[in-house]
Amino acid sequence: MKKIIYDQYGSVDVLHSVEVNKPVPGKEQMLVKVKAVGINPLDWKIIMGEVKLVTGKKFPKSVGCDFSGTIESIGQDIQKFKIGDDVFGVINPFKEGVLGEYILVTEKEIAWKPADLSFEQAAAIPTAGQSALQMLTQNVSSLSGKEVLINGASAGVGMFAIQFAKSQGAMVTAVSSAKGHPLLKKWGSDFVIDYNKEKVTDLKKKFDVIIELSAKLSFGKAKKLMKANSTYISVTPSLWNFVHSFSNNLLSRKKYKILLMKSDTRSLSQLAHEVVKGMDVYISKTYPMADYKEAYKTVIKEGALGKVVFNVAS
Numbered sequence: 001m002k003k004i005i006y007d008q009y010g011s012v013d014v015l016h017s018v019e020v021n022k023p024v025p026g027k028e029q030m031l032v033k034v035k036a037v038g039i040n041p042l043d044w045k046i047i048m049g050e051v052k053l054v055t056g057k058k059f060p061k062s063v064g065c066d067f068s069g070t071i072e073s074i075g076q077d078i079q080k081f082k083i084g085d086d087v088f089g090v091i092n093p094f095k096e097g098v099l100g101e102y103i104l105v106t107e108k109e110i111a112w113k114p115a116d117l118s119f120e121q122a123a124a125i126p127t128a129g130q131s132a133l134q135m136l137t138q139n140v141s142s143l144s145g146k147e148v149l150i151n152g153a154s155a156g157v158g159m160f161a162i163q164f165a166k167s168q169g170a171m172v173t174a175v176s177s178a179k180g181h182p183l184l185k186k187w188g189s190d191f192v193i194d195y196n197k198e199k200v201t202d203l204k205k206k207f208d209v210i211i212e213l214s215a216k217l218s219f220g221k222a223k224k225l226m227k228a229n230s231t232y233i234s235v236t237p238s239l240w241n242f243v244h245s246f247s248n249n250l251l252s253r254k255k256y257k258i259l260l261m262k263s264d265t266r267s268l269s270q271l272a273h274e275v276v277k278g279m280d281v282y283i284s285k286t287y288p289m290a291d292y293k294e295a296y297k298t299v300i301k302e303g304a305l306g307k308v309v310f311n312v313a314s
């Protein structure tokens with residue numbers, strides 16, 4: 001089977017394709033024939049060594065974390081799933097990768113893919129969808145009538161965050177460059193801002209919730225946009241940010257939260273259900289697995305509108 005791996009940290013050019021034996025599932029594992037793989041910014045942050053304190057020095061490593069596919073064989077302790085089930089999910093990206101023809105997964109890492117969902121849509125959901133869901137359910141009590149700012153809203157997490165916030169009755173202001181604006185409006189944003197034309201920090205409005213996805217609006221800068229009782233959510237879990245958030249939250253009613261996305265079968269299923277019911281999963285581009293370098297280079301350079309997905313097998 002083909003698998004995309006790398007033997008050192010570096011640019012996307014360290015990635016290469018190898019032929020390896022199909023893995024054999026252990027007692028609590030399943031062998032999944034991969035159909036599609038979703039691209040996430042974390043993929044290249046790991047390849048480039050930005051989180052090497054966590055990912056370590058052991059090579060080769062494989063790439064990607066969100067996938068969908070069909071179960072081809074199962075270990076003897078598997079109860080819930082059976083051979084032939086279509087599934088999707090996310091593996092621990094700090095330990096392994098999914099961009100290859102077959103992967104091993106455990107029951108906790110997957111959920112059933114509804115028949116009404118394509119394999120590409122399913123592979124676009126796990127990290128972005130669960131991140132948005134967790135931000136808006138674990139960090140905020142009620143969104144009805146609340147003013148929400150989503151800074152960096154036109155890629156995967158923003159796509160889900162806008163739609164969740166709107167479905168709960170929030171007023172959403174979404175920020176991206178102009179190319180993303182038709183999507184921001186389609187997903188339900190009430191106001192859109194082009195960061196090339198307007199500084200978000202110049203806004204006169206104050207927000208109940210700020211979701212910061214661009215790495216450009218620090219908590220310090222965001223404070224002037226926050227109401228007296230409000231929440232800022234960052235997606236950058238650095239040590240300094242945790243220290244800052246902990247010390248801030250002891251005294252201030254302007255709360256500073258940091259997302260550490262955790263996947264589980266229940267939220268994967270909930271998201272799949274939402275998409276079947278009509279939540280938009282916009283896939284701007286699909287690449288064959290063989291074009292892995294072009295795909296990553298393009299997404300790193302140009303960004304993603306909604307999600308970009310590899311079609312591994314049909």
Ligand SMILES: NC(=O)c1ccc[n+]([C@@H]2O[C@H](COP(=O)([O-])OP(=O)(O)OC[C@H]3O[C@@H](n4cnc5c(N)ncnc54)[C@H](OP(=O)(O)O)[C@@H]3O)[C@@H](O)[C@H]2O)c1
Pocket residue numbers: 040041042127128131151152153154155156157158175176177178179180195213214215216234235236237259260261302303304
């Ligand atoms: N901590 C966690 O558990 C966790 C989980 C999931 C994701 N994340 C992180 O969350 C972030 C968002 O991920 P994503 O998948 O949605 O994709 P992404 O490609 O990182 O999305 C970036 C967004 O920021 C916008 N942007 C770029 N420059 C901006 C600026 N100066 N001001 C405002 N917006 C700007 C982009 O719009 P344009 O394309 O128009 O420039 C795009 O909408 C990533 O950093 C990812 O690693 C963290």
